[in-house]
Amino acid sequence: MAAVLAVALLGLAAGCGQPGTASGGSSAASETQSVTGSTATPAAASQASQTATPADWSFTDALNRKVTIHAAPKRVVSLYGSFAEAWTLAGGTVVGTTQDAISERKMKFGDDVKVIGTNETLNMEQILALNPDFVILTSELSAQVKLDQSLTQANIPHAYFSCMTYQEYLDMMKGFTTLTGRPDLYEKNAAPVQKQVEAVIDKVPKDKPKPTAVLVRAYSTGAKAKGDDNVAGAIMKDLGVDNIVTRHQDLLEDISIEAIIQEDPDFIFVTTMGSDTQKALDTLKNGIEANPAWSGLKAVKENHYIVLPKDLFHYKPNTRWGESYEYLAKILYPDVFGS
Numbered sequence: 044m045a046a047v048l049a050v051a052l053l054g055l056a057a058g059c060g061q062p063g064t065a066s067g068g069s070s071a072a073s074e075t076q077s078v079t080g081s082t083a084t085p086a087a088a089s090q091a092s093q094t095a096t097p098a099d100w101s102f103t104d105a106l107n108r109k110v111t112i113h114a115a116p117k118r119v120v121s122l123y124g125s126f127a128e129a130w131t132l133a134g135g136t137v138v139g140t141t142q143d144a145i146s147e148r149k150m151k152f153g154d155d156v157k158v159i160g161t162n163e164t165l166n167m168e169q170i171l172a173l174n175p176d177f178v179i180l181t182s183e184l185s186a187q188v189k190l191d192q193s194l195t196q197a198n199i200p201h202a203y204f205s206c207m208t209y210q211e212y213l214d215m216m217k218g219f220t221t222l223t224g225r226p227d228l229y230e231k232n233a234a235p236v237q238k239q240v241e242a243v244i245d246k247v248p249k250d251k252p253k254p255t256a257v258l259v260r261a262y263s264t265g266a267k268a269k270g271d272d273n274v275a276g277a278i279m280k281d282l283g284v285d286n287i288v289t290r291h292q293d294l295l296e297d298i299s300i301e302a303i304i305q306e307d308p309d310f311i312f313v314t315t316m317g318s319d320t321q322k323a324l325d326t327l328k329n330g331i332e333a334n335p336a337w338s339g340l341k342a343v344k345e346n347h348y349i350v351l352p353k354d355l356f357h358y359k360p361n362t363r364w365g366e367s368y369e370y371l372a373k374i375l376y377p378d379v380f381g382s
Contacts, residue, residue, distance in 0.1 A: 093225075093227040094225055094226070094227065095224045095225075095226050096114075096224055097114035097115035097221070097222055097223055098114050098221050098222070098224070099111060099112065099113050099114055099221075100218040100222050102202075102214075104182075104202040104203045104204065105181075105182035105204050105205040106182050106188065106191065106203045108191075108202070110200075110202045112177060112200065112202065112218075112222060114221075114222055115222060115223065115224065116135075116200075116222065117136075117176060118138050118173065118174055118176045118177070119135055119136070119137050119138065119175065119177045119178075119179065120137060120138060120139040120159070120170060120173055120175040120177070120178045120179070121137050121139075121140045121141070121144070121178075121179040122141050122159075122162055122170075122178065122181070122190075123141065123143070123162050123181040123187075123204075124140065124141060124142075124143035124144035124145075124146075124147050124150070124162070124358075125143075125206070125358060125359035126181065126204060126206075126215075127140040127141075127144040127148070127150065127179070128144065128148045128150060128361055129206075129212070129215055129219060129359075129361055130179065130219055131150070132216070132219075132228060132232040132362065133216055133219030133223050133229070133232070134220065134223040134224075134225035134228050135219065135222070137156060138155070138156060138157065138173050139156065139157040139169070139170065139173045140152070140158065140159070141158065141159060141160060141161055141165070142158055142160065142161045142162075143161065143162050144158075145158065147358055148358075157169065157173060159173075162181070162184060162187065163184055163186045163187075164186070165186060165187070165190065167190065167193055170190075170194075171199075175199060176200065177201070177202075178199055178202075179201070179202065179204065180201060180202070180204070181203065181204060181205065182203040182204065182205050183205060187203070188203070191203075206359050207272060207274060207277050208277045209236055209240050209360075209364040209368075212233070212359070212361060212364060213233050213236065213237060216229055216232065217229060217233070232361075232362050233362075235362075236362065236364045236365055238365075239364070239365025239366075239368070239369070240281075240364055240365050242365075243365070243368040243369055243372050243380075244281055244282070244368070246372070246376075246380065247282055247283050247372065247376065247379075248283075248376060248379060249283075253283050253285040254283070254284055254285065254309045254375050255284070255286075255287060255308040255309045256279060256285070256286055256287070256308050256310035256311065256312055256342075257286065257287050257288065257303055257312070258270075258273075258275055258276050258288070258313075258314070259298060259311065259312065259313045259327070260273070260313075260314050260315070260316060261313055261314070261316065261323040261324060261327050262316045262317060263316075263317055263319055263322040263323050263326060264326065265298075265326060265330075266298040266323075266326060266327055266331070267294070267295060267296065267297065267298055268287075268288045268291070268294030268295055269288065269295070270286060270288050270289070270295065271286070273314075274356055274357065274358075274359065274367070275312060275314050275351055275356040275357070275371075278356070278367055278368055278371055279312070279371065281368070282368065282371060282372055282375055282376075283375075284310075284375065287302070287308055290306070291306070298330070298331055300331045300336065303331070303340065304336050304340065307340060307341050307342075308340075308341070309341060309347060310342050310347045310348075310349065310374070310375070311340070311342040311343070311347065311348045311349070312349055313348075313349065314350075314351050314353070314357045315350070315357070316357070347374075349374060351371075355367040356371075
């Protein structure tokens with residue numbers, strides 16, 4: 044196996060929602076979730092040159108729910124580490140979050156912040172005990188999607204996000220900083236992302252054949268190919284990669300060495316799921332890599348069989364989206380971006 048190589052600002056992105064207009068009161072429809080928040084603190088008011096009055100945010104979340112969040116929620120619970128980080132980057136604080144905020148995002152919290160399990164093993168009683176005025180969830184985990192009904196019945200305002208693309212990250216941060224009244228933090232932690240990503244995309248050669256690739260997501264129990272419904276796949280698409288899964292939909296269910304041999308792509312990219320990366324890679328070694336034809340693939344012979352770093356291509360990059368694009372662009376187009 045080869046060595047591991049370590050816009051529009053606000054479109055109508057349903058994945059992370061879209062910012063709404065500020066309003067003094069709530070005029071949401073009956074199905075709209077509502078968040079009751081407090082007003083800006085005197086400390087925030089003293090930063091008038093950098094801050095704005097916190098305002099409401101209306102959007103459609105990743106479960107296609109119409110949501111209105113009232114300004115400045117104070118008891119926020121994030122059930123996904125990267126979203127806890129995003130809320131913090133927007134100037135907010137959390138009273139509760141999940142273990143991945145610590146293990147994956149390396150966030151540090153005081154004793155007043157409750158860690159309420161993992162993002163897939165959640166305790167509703169612990170969430171309720173925190174008396175949240177806004178719960179942030181991911182639509183990507185079924186365990187969290189199942190909480191929708193319970194949270195609704197408990198009259199706890201909540202919203203689902205996905206953020207598979209950098210545009211969706213921008214949308215989320217625009218909304219979060221609207222709620223916190225910190226547009227300066229949008230300029231610091233989001234606006235540069237757009238500039239960095241667009242600069243990379245603009246340099247992608249337009250007059251050359253598209254590089255072909257297959258994106259493999261490896262688990263401890265198997266592997267599947269992925270399209271553009273994930274961080275790595277979305278970046279590949281933006282960088283002009285021809286992902287062979289568009290012609291071999293069966294790869295989405297189970298990886299097939301036959302299809303890969305047929306296409307013989309220029310690159311084979313791998314992302315891993317779960318905490319045991321080596322176990323996931325061993326699954327590939329004992330699976331598709333064990334086929335005698337594997338060593339004859341172009342990507343393998345040219346050392347283009349590459350395991351992508353989790354922090355840039357599996358976890359949500361947040362402020363590091365530009366770094367993710369640059370990392371992959373250097374692999375795909377070394378003559379343009381340097382190796």
